[in-house]
Amino acid sequence: xxxxxxxxxxxxxxxxxxxxxxxxxxxxxxxxxxxxxxxxxxxxxxxxxxxxxxxxxxxxxxxxxxxxxxxxxxxxxxxxxxx
Numbered sequence: 176x177x178x179x180x181x182x183x184x185x186x187x188x189x190x191x192x193x194x195x196x197x198x199x200x201x202x203x204x205x206x207x208x209x210x211x212x213x214x215x216x217x218x219x220x221x222x223x224x225x226x227x228x229x230x231x232x233x234x235x236x237x238x239x240x241x242x243x244x245x246x247x248x249x250x251x252x253x254x255x256x257x258x
Contacts, residue, residue: 180232181258184251187231192216193224197233200247204237210245 187193196210211221225245228234232251237244 180251181255183231184233184255187227187233190224190227193228196221196224196228197247200234200245204244204246206242206244 188197192214195213199205199210199213207218207221207225210225211218214221225234225236229236233248235246235248237246
């Protein structure tokens with residue numbers, strides 16, 4: 176893991192909302208609306224959190240017709256554990 180990627184991963188994990196989103200994704204794929212349900216924030220705010228997680232490589236966003244599932248990508252978490 177490069178220092179820049181390590182920093183991006185730790186920065187993404189520093190926010191409690193993003194950690195909660197990752198915890199929800201640990202049980203499987205979810206849509207943005209499903210991820211936003213427990214939070215008292217707008218969908219654009221949740222989308223900004225998802226962009227940070229995606230940039231850090233912690234999630235992958237797909238496209239299936241009208242559904243845009245988000246999926247946990249565990250590799251960066253394993254790299255941190257190894258670090």
